[in-house]
Amino acid sequence: MPSNGYPNSTARNSASTDDGSVSRRRLLGTAATAVVTGAGLSAASGSAAAEPDEIMEIDFRDGVPDVTDAPQNEAEVVFKIHGYTSSSASVERAATFRDTARAVGYDGAVTAVTWDDSGLPSSAMQRARDTGDPFAVWLADYTDANPSTTIRLLGHSMGGIVQLETLAAIDGAFTVATADSIGSFAASDAPCGDGAFFDAIRASAGTVHNYYSTNDGVARLGSGPADCGGWFGDGTTPDNYDDVDVSDSVSNHSAYRAETGCVSAIVDNY
Template sequence: MTADDCTNSIAETRTESPTVSRRRLLLSTATAVVAGTGLSVRSGPVAADSDQIVELDFRDGRPSVSDAPQGEDEVVFNVHGYTASSESVSAAKRFRNTARQLGYTETVTAVTWDDSGDPETAIASARETGDTFARWLAEYTTECRDTTIRILGHSMGGIVQMETLAGIDGSFTVETADSIGSYAVADGPCKDGPFYDPIRNSAAAVRNYYSTNDGIARLGSGPAACGATSCGDTTPPNYWDVDVSASVSNHVAYKSSRSCVSRILENYD
């Protein structure tokens, strides 16, 4: 059986490590409370690392590493989608606000890229930005060795996310590189796809949070499209497709959905 004959259906049932972090336990408990009662997770203010949304603007070149949050335990780099560069900070803030409601206190940073022009022009820019962001992260991880790096790309930001992993090319490893409603090619994570090796070599874990209600996404409208039958090595062992269709009604609903964001946070060990 060749890789082209295989599908990624195994990714939805693949079990993860039985080790449960204290943060995951708290978030899972809080999410269960919300689901059962409709009450907010928080009973009081969250003591956040930083509520400031720093913007790293790659439209005119590579920003200075000193512009990014310094001395943080963890940073989520939120990458916007097509025609959303003017909303880069507000989009990052939307994810942060939902995450705060669920008890997540780490720092969120906005990554802004040049999404001007028609879709094909923007896709080319997303690819170029991914390579530039990879080189920027190499410098940042050298300066901030104790900071856990997480990437979250929405829509065409999912192309930036994947191209960043390709640019890293195994020279270092980010903790998570996830996408929501990704516009990356649907077979990108597959054995013969363009991002199989980058995913395997450049991140500890990569997840595609998809909604079948999303009429704009490509990879983000379903699991990785690797064929018609089951095969264990279709996608990298550190890749998972996560179905959030029940709580995400359209292409822009991921970050405001508590259920979707809680799924993301549960996987932040």
């Protein structure tokens, strides 16, 4: 569903450069080419195709994984990013979302994205931020190998930080269809005009949704709509960004992925 001029179907590569400087966008493209050398051939042949409901996992704890660690040649893939202290249960968390999505009629592939969330919250938050760059590199390769696949990101809790940092690292080099969060632990002003991710949301995704619950006592951005009302804020979010209240179905920070009311709202926007 196109929105405000941003494509939301297939992730698209872009070779545009605005000037002669060595931009982050150009560096991303160079790094993406270097990371995986043989994955494109395997993807094109379909040799790593997943079973229809298999939860594959791309694990960034030991570096950038192979492109073939994710489903190949799918119509669309939801990349489910776990939150704090959930790396060991990343596949299980993704499977819960998949099962709920199946119950409300969604049949797209779901893949677990695993990052290093060990240690204290402060150090885990830094690693969530640091995961954005390698995930963006990986996605660039994945979209090259799977040019017809619709890419959707869904980050829970600190996974919402990974989600936004990935958009920042993509930096408009291509777009993903949707980049959503549930119970996001990103800062409450992150999507705002004077926040850290306004430009990244606008440039790197078709649509971005913050599914929030006022019953969530853990989340920051995910406990309510974006807070753009600071002393120096301009009160705006990007045209392709929406806050979605799922409080009626989500009673706590861990309930989003298992509640049909919340997951229905998510897939209705796919």
